[in-house]
Amino acid sequence: MSLTGSGRLDRGAGLEVGRPVVSHPLQCQCGTIKAVVADPGNSNHCVCYCRDCQAFAHFLGKVDAVLDERGGSEIIQVLPRNLTFTQGIESLACMRLTEKGLLRWYAACCNTPIGNTLATPKLSFIGLVHNCLENNAPPLNDSFGPVRAWVNTNGAKGDPKPKVAGQGPVIWWFLTKVLKARFNGDYKRTPLFRADTGMPIVTPRILSSTEHSGVMNAVRAATG
Numbered sequence: 001m002s003l004t005g006s007g008r009l010d011r012g013a014g015l016e017v018g019r020p021v022v023s024h025p026l027q028c029q030c031g032t033i034k035a036v037v038a039d040p041g042n043s044n045h046c047v048c049y050c051r052d053c054q055a056f057a058h059f060l061g062k063v064d065a066v067l068d069e070r071g072g073s074e075i076i077q078v079l080p081r082n083l084t085f086t087q088g089i090e091s092l093a094c095m096r097l098t099e100k101g102l103l104r105w106y107a108a109c110c111n112t113p114i115g116n117t118l119a120t121p122k123l124s125f126i127g128l129v130h131n132c133l134e135n136n137a138p139p140l141n142d143s144f145g146p147v148r149a150w151v152n153t154n155g156a157k158g159d160p161k162p163k164v165a166g167q168g169p170v171i172w173w174f175l176t177k178v179l180k181a182r183f184n185g186d187y188k189r190t191p192l193f194r195a196d197t198g199m200p201i202v203t204p205r206i207l208s209s210t211e212h213s214g215v216m217n218a219v220r221a222a223t224g
């Protein structure tokens, strides 16, 4: 029994012989959606200041909870095969800021952001948004290590902008983990896309141009 795949987690699966029992709980604010992140050390802890991540927080009505004082979102990139939902996956919702935007997953029950993926499972990563990893959970740094990268700092609030740092480790993580998953077929092991069609398990809602300008205006107003 493995901890991965799209099925339910068999309780005790983490006790499999020879496998270190290390995982980090994921939970939406109201507790409807629960998941575990296996192998949390195999991750990339970063802060993204891009306007689109800020727009997602505005869309959810969670600006204060999601964004730091400079408008940054703390993100933990993990391999989707390490993410296993244990309850409430039917409450997952998905949106895109634009037709070509990232798939942004969130809990429909309480608007907790869950994470961001590309529209295809082939590049195998999900950038989990910190909020869903902080409910009844150990400190993020204990599980995932400290923040190693600060990216898209041009989108940060105020001046001077935070320095871009740590892109090297991000790219290295991407090359070694994400591309490896692409070539060894591991990318197919994801709870967020259908194995047969490669389509997301939820049809993403794409913002209308009016909705899009609404959230982007809110970002501009907040960021200055």
Ligand SMILES: [Zn+2]
Pocket: 028, 029, 030, 031, 032, 033, 107, 108, 109, 110, 111, 112
């Ligand atoms: Zn919820």
Ligand SMILES: [Zn+2]
Pocket: 048, 049, 050, 051, 052, 053, 054, 152
């Ligand atoms: Zn971003």
